[in-house]
Amino acid sequence: MAYFPRLGNYMLRFLERMRPSSQVPAVRRQAAAVNAPDLARDRFFLLELPDAGLAHFTLCGDYGEGGTDWSALAARDPRLEAFLLAPGRTYSLCVPAVPGSGYRGRILAARLHQHLLQQLSRDPFRQCELRRLLCYSPDSRSGITEKGFILWDPHDCLEIQRALQGLLFACETPRPQMGMFKADHSGLLWQRLWELPGVVGDKGGTFRVVPTEEPPLHPLVPELPITVVFPNLEETRKVFEECIPFIPEAKEILNLVDKCPKNLQKGRFPVIVIEGLDATGKTTVTEKVSKALRAVFLKSPPPCVSQWRKIFDDEPTIIRRAYYSLGNYIMASEIAKQSTQAPVIIDRYWHSTAAYAIATEISGLPHHLPPAHHSVYQWPQDLLRPDIVLLLTVNPEERIHRILGRGMHKTKEEIELENNELFREKVEISYQRMENPSCHTVDANPNRKVVIATVLNIIRKHCASL
Ligand SMILES: Nc1ncnc2c1ncn2[C@@H]1O[C@H](COP(=O)(O)OP(=O)(O)O)[C@@H](O)[C@H]1O
Ligand SMILES: Nc1ccn([C@@H]2O[C@H](COP(=O)(O)OP(=O)(O)O)[C@@H](O)[C@H]2O)c(=O)n1
Structure with a gap:
């Protein structure tokens, strides 16, 4: 669902140039082959791209942590980079699921997700581009998915950062998790999780963004009978x-x-x-x-x-x-x-x-x-x-x-x-x-x-x- 088609021509033209044929790019295949992610949490992500394509990635290890062979994971998905490193600043927000909370937990998470969507569609976020993000477990049978957003602020305004902080502070716990994307000097893509100042138990951390293969089944399919049909x-x-x-x-x-x-x-x-x-x-x-x-x-x-x-x-x-x-x-x-x-x-x-x-x-x-x-x-x-x-x-x-x-x-x-x-x-x-x-x-x-x-x-x- 294209919430805001405004990213529009710039991104579509860029993606068109960068997009490989319908095949999985060689670098992505390589990533999947070596990809035994040393994940802090076993979480994969699905990002809806402007052309309705889906990009999958995971978060890998702590920045600066020793022992990881980064060269082995030096894979790139140009579609992800184009999106997450577009000029300006890109944020991610994810509404946490409460495992074992049944329909009540799902309904509360869905309402919080809708609330965020409404807030992010208002000022000062109107100047930003919003896309759907899904966090899922690679073991699709576990059935716990979390919904969220990628927010792209083309102007990297402080006002947007402050407004996001305010939005998170106003949420009850468990609060949505929030991250920011950046590239390092060699052009690799990283996500830094936000720690809300003064909030106990809020974990920050920096993770490498690693593209992954598309799973055989869309991650939401296994849970359709408990979410919508x-x-x-x-x-x-x-x-x-x-x-x-x-x-x-x-x-x-x-x-x-x-x-x-x-x-x-x-x-x-x-x-x-x-x-x-x-x-x-x-x-x-x-x-x-x-x-x-x-x-x-x-x-x-x-x-x-x-x-x-x-x-x-x-x-x-x-x-x-x-x-x-x-x-x-x-x-x-x-x-x-x-x-x-x-x-x-x-x-x-x-x-x-x-x-x-x-x-x-x-x-x-x-x-x-x-x-x-x-x-x-x-x-x-x-x-x-x-x-x-x-x-x-x-x-x-x-x-x-x-x-x-x-x-x-x-x-x-x-x-x-x-x-x-x-x-x-x-x-x-x-x-x-x-x-x-x-x-x-x-x-x-x-x-x-x-x-x-x-x-x-x-x-x-x-x-x-x-
Ligand atoms: N076979 C047809 N050819 C041309 N116009 C039609 C035809 N069938 C319906 N319409 C017109 O198309 C519009 C939508 O039809 P409607 O029966 O209300 O569709 P629906 O109930 O599926 O929403 C109406 O204005 C109707 O008069
Ligand atoms: N049995 C039904 C009837 C409608 N609907 C929903 O209602 C919408 C369309 O209903 P409607 O009464 O406006 O249909 P039309 O008469 O406009 O074709 C669809 O978007 C469906 O999601 C449904 O889910 N189940």
Whole structure:
């Protein structure tokens, strides 16, 4: 996610010149081969570059410490150097995870991360460039990742340093960890951790920045089921329970969930879901098709929870996703009831919740998404299944044309979609990887009449009773 595209042309041109072909540069391969890092802590980092590429590095040994064969580690990743040593000053900030603190710890860390993002988007930081940083363990099974930022101040202002110090002082412990990057006389890259004056237990230290190989799986993939694509109602519930102390509306939603009957069964009429990116024509199709089939039309999130949508849209992803997941479970009881009387057509359901969550969380290029058949693409065992899901697709130009024609309020994600074709691609790939049920893709570029006829045709073929 490009928070601020202002680093812009200078950096992109520089990276373009420096970037090797798609192969891993020889120096990086060498680094990985010799890389048995004498790490103070076993921490690796992932930095999102301006071109959506991902650079990985680790921190190695104390500056001046004897015994390390630096020549063996004299590897360079020009992309990292270009970014971390751009003229001015570059800082890193990381929100620490509290191991063993479960959803509560994750939610508190996510809220602190969001708070920092909001602060760093204001004055005096507006003149800086902000990018996402992820700290992870090379043993991806450990599942403890920490989120943070790289902040580039092109003017190296004292005001920025002071403001950062103030920001850290104002945080409760465990405080975000902060570092500054610099090059030594031979051009090697170092990170110095900040010690806050007068703060007991704050450890400083200087570490060599060593590029590492990209791991086979994006480090956030293993923890998707506990951060954004919750596998069942029980897990989603746990997230929401932790929110009650600071979002009272979470309790109201849980009360609605508790009122829903358990072990829901679908009625004898078919249940049809229409999915797709914003402005692909879902509303147009669902309205017309429900008339043609005399079906009941439902939209998720359901009206009984949509009054609180804005509150949860403004929360960090873990909370926002739990909200949409619970919305699906609440809607399932309405689907069960209505499908005893008539066919049911639904504008968005589980596939939207999962596909948007995956695409938002997984940074980088589409090949960083979880591989096909991953558990995050499976329908939750305890959520009422539809008979058929249709995925409307339109080409990017036509979609933008339709969005502009509509000119309505857009969610943050929708604005992101307009700005970021890459994100759009990742949502669509995630939709297409969904399983049990998978999506029937419909080309929704033609005019309304043609699209509606195609959709009706597919539904009638699939649902014999219609
Ligand atoms: N097949 C189509 N051809 C041209 N315009 C369309 C078509 N389907 C929908 N539209 C228009 O595109 C805009 C977005 O459609 P809408 O049904 O609201 O999409 P969604 O519900 O997926 O966001 C609306 O202005 C709608 O009238
Ligand atoms: N079942 C659902 C429905 C919506 N959503 C979220 O809601 C957003 C779009 O909802 P919307 O009602 O504005 O959709 P459109 O009618 O604009 O296509 C997406 O960004 C999804 O993240 C979800 O996650 N799960």
